[in-house]
Amino acid sequence: MKKLANIFLAGIIIISLSGCSWNDPESVANDGVFRIAMVPDMGGVNDQSFNQSALEGLYELRDETGAQISYVESKQFSDFALNLDKLADGPSDLIIGVGNVLSDAIEEVSARNLDKNFAIVDYSFGEDIANNVTGIVFRAQEGAFLVGYIAGMTTKTNKVGFVGGIKNVIIDQFQYGFEAGVLYASKERKVPIKVINQYAESFADAAKGKAIASRMYSDGCDIVFHAAGGVGYGVIEAAKESGKFVIGVDRDQSYLAPDNVLTSSVKNVGTAVKLVAKELMNGNKIGGKNYEFGLSEHCVGIPENHKNMPEFVYNKALTLSKQVETGQITVPYDEESFENYKSSIDN
Amino acid sequence: MQKLIKILKKPITSTFLAIICGILVAGVILIFSGYDPITAFNTLLKGIFSRPKYILKVIEKSTPIILTGISVAFAFKTGLFNIGAEGQYIIGSVVAMMVGVSLKLPAVYQVPIIFLAGIISGAIYGGLIGILKAKFGIHEVITGIMLNWIAFYLCNFVVDSELFHKPSTMRSLSINDSGFTTLFYKWKTSKEGIEYLRQNRWLSEVLLKTDVNVGILVALLVSIIIWFLLYKTSLGYSIRAVGNNAKAAEFAGIGVKRNIMAAMTISGAICGLAAALTITGVSPHAVYKLSMFENIGFNGLFVALIARTSPIGCILSGLFFGALNYGGNALQMDLGIPSEIISITIGSVLFFVALSGAAPMLANKLAKRSKKNVK
Incomplete structure (x- = not known):
């Protein structure tokens, strides 16, 4: 038992020492690259439908403008907030939650990270939407x-x-x-x-x-x-x-x-996401708004x-x-x- | 040489060897899929340790699986494979949520009542498996899996019901905040709290952005209690005796059926406790409508196996498992490595744990050879 405790202690010391040598991940990159991060719902990014469409839209945007795209998949519902939060620590300019199951998580995380832009697909916060959140809904x-x-x-x-x-x-x-x-x-x-x-x-x-x-x-x-x-x-x-x-x-x-x-x-989630991201890239304010896309916007x-x-x-x-x-x-x-x-x- | 042999014979050595082998396998897979394993490993560690917040999140994520791990490990001592831990966890969280939403008492009553509700419902659900096994000889794996699905759909039914469904979401209502076990919840959401925290960046990281709660302390306590129960009480002795050899135990006058039922009830109770802790401690303090199992019970199986069914070991293996899962997301975020690689790492660690007979075997071989050399 004592030995086990020793090993454990040694491990903690090594880890915390090595931990000190790392710097905090930069929360602002300042290199002019526009960064977009996405959290798909439980279906993951290879679901042949919804999430994949969103990611494809973002990849198109990357090819057109050189924006940097990353994504994180979640294994449990409770992971949504964790992953969004972790992304908010990084240099992302826009963080997109795909799917209305993420609405709670987006609400929670956006309130803690007022300096970041968030968007959510398939959910509209209605009138009382936060200033740094954008809703993207479809007809x-x-x-x-x-x-x-x-x-x-x-x-x-x-x-x-x-x-x-x-x-x-x-x-x-x-x-x-x-x-x-x-x-x-x-x-x-x-x-x-x-x-x-x-x-x-x-x-x-x-x-x-x-x-x-x-x-x-x-x-x-x-x-x-x-x-x-x-x-x-x-x-x-x-x-x-x-x-x-x-x-x-x-x-x-x-x-x-x-x-x-x-x-x-x-239902072209990708096109919609791309449009919204482009708005932000062009310097327009997208926070606090709900966008609705339908036939007339060629998104469905x-x-x-x-x-x-x-x-x-x-x-x-x-x-x-x-x-x-x-x-x-x-x-x-x-x-x-x-x-x-x-x-x-x-x- | 003697020392090496001694070390190799220790069970903990083979567990560590298994973990190292598993990481090596993952490294090889990373190389083959075109990623640099050193960078990946670095990113993984960074994702776990680079901020105090991350460490707290790992702990928060590990707490339920440590407990379900202990639950599985405990049942395993009676020779029962509690694959129903998942269902017991779900039932525990559903009942805890129902009680937490319906009641609005001061925290002194609210919290214990929610905990009791979770524990008792988990215990009943686990005990059911025990009764079916003891009275009718139905294998616990079969009933466990069946009851998992019953819990799954019952959960969706409750979440969908008018009383508990939060409109236009996929989840239930949150419990009343007097039932929260998040530390400093009242203070950190109050105006003064937020104002104070804004001044102090470190504290605001640690408190505001996490759901620090009492869970891990409870998990530590439970693991010690279970260890004590197993090794220092007569109930524990008889439970272990049944696990080692049921026939011999019965011959010695130990009631096999009674112990099976007791073990499953306690095992279920621990899962229910894990669920109550999650409901009270982690936002959104509610139950989601499931589209697949959340795997908290199933991950408990892995945790228990990596810990070789030692209740104390479950703490370490639970933290290890939680850290891999949490840090694994950083791999995807920063390097674009598919999350499956992390699953492969965990899978290969388990595989090598299953092969854990190898290290003592190696020790025996070395011992033989050194004897020859002496001659």
Whole structure:
């Protein structure tokens, strides 16, 4: 026991001695390089969707302007604040939290580090936003509306499915936007189309996504839309196996299954993040503001690639997209607005 | 030579050898993936020790896994593999959160009640595994894994319920602040506190930017209590006897079933305590909706194995594990090294710990050879 204590003590002494020789990491670099750091949510930077899109946007910015990009992944929810805090110690000019799960952490850390700029994707602090925080939100329902419309026009069984990750305000945007789009198509075609919703209660469990989607396909759905991060992998896998259509999310996911991905509800987190970061680089103040991005900012929408759907459907979707942009159609984003939308379309 | 043999035979030597081997393996992997291992190692140490704040954060992060480690180690002494530690931790935190949110008493009552709630719920959840094992012979790994998932979904259910869900977030409400065990919480969030701390940069780093809490002291205390319980009491003796050879223990008149149930209950209670400490001590003082396991219980398995199921050793191995995990983020931040490398380091350390028979074997060989030389 005594020896153990000795070893422990020796270790501590060595470590603290070596610790003294290091200088504090500089909190301001002053070399003219713009530094952006990003903390993705639990999905990590290789999630094929949301976080990856954000990082790709930042890499584009790096190639254009020479800004320096770094990122840290988190293993637990409690890591978010730790990682943000550590980044705030460094020379970063802008620290971006990707995903609304980081909202608490951003709020907490930004209050302690008033000299740093923070941004959060998918969360708006509303009116009482701090002076050094920027909210970046999307009208994802607009993209989902378009893919819902495409699904409604393309389905042969008149039954489509929606697989969500975990129910929250963001996934609600996708779900109700999608349902609204399907409803729009069903009114146009004058046939009822059924939408089956199911949640995987996960953003990572691909096996579960596959099981849910397989079930939907064997129950007669011929198109499934997913908004479930990593779970979507499994959904696409199931589509490949049963030879049915699937609609991707966040990025153009057609490369994952070229013959089965009908289209994707693109949510270009990268473009949005890039725009906001550029604002700051150009010396504009972005703190204390909430930015909203939708079809009109080309941050959500559908990809050009449309080889799996009839030409006329694609063109009609583009027309619809114009209508949404100009405000002729307001797409619902939660249960309440969806009910309103439904009663308005019924009349 | 004799001395070397003696050192090699000590269990702690092989643990340290395992750690060194694990780091070497990680270094080789770093070289192959095109990073300089020396810089990486330097960055890792910097990420852990270069500021007092970082050391405190490591301690804060290590506290729950030290405790779950002790819990697993304790069950292991009875020959039980408590893979259900994860579930016991989740249940503990959910119940502690529910109690902490619902009650609004002065701190003197609030804190102990939250702790009791966490401990008792963890104990019941762990004891359930013990009862199923003792009465029906169902293997603890099976029930443990099942109960983990039940806890997982129960947690999501509670977090989603109207009573406890914080609107438009992925987490529950925070507990009332009279239940906080963060040190100087009241003072450091008050106006005078912030004003005072602003003058003193060092203190503000240490206090304002961390959640310094009593957790580590409790963990130290628990490890000593458990050590005492195991080696200085008759309950501990019978628990260890059951672990060493259940049949012989039964023959000697030690109630195997009773001890299995007792061990699992205590093991669960420690996990519940870890959970209550986290809820009361670390912001946001709430439970998140889980999309995957947070691995605090599972990491306890690693901690216990690296410590060779010694409750005192769990403190060191827990700190080691927490430091690697926390410092590992610096690797990604500064050098862009994927976080998987850290996981590989931990994995290879474990692998070498599992191979820990090697060092005593080497010692035996050396002993034989030196005998030959004498001849």
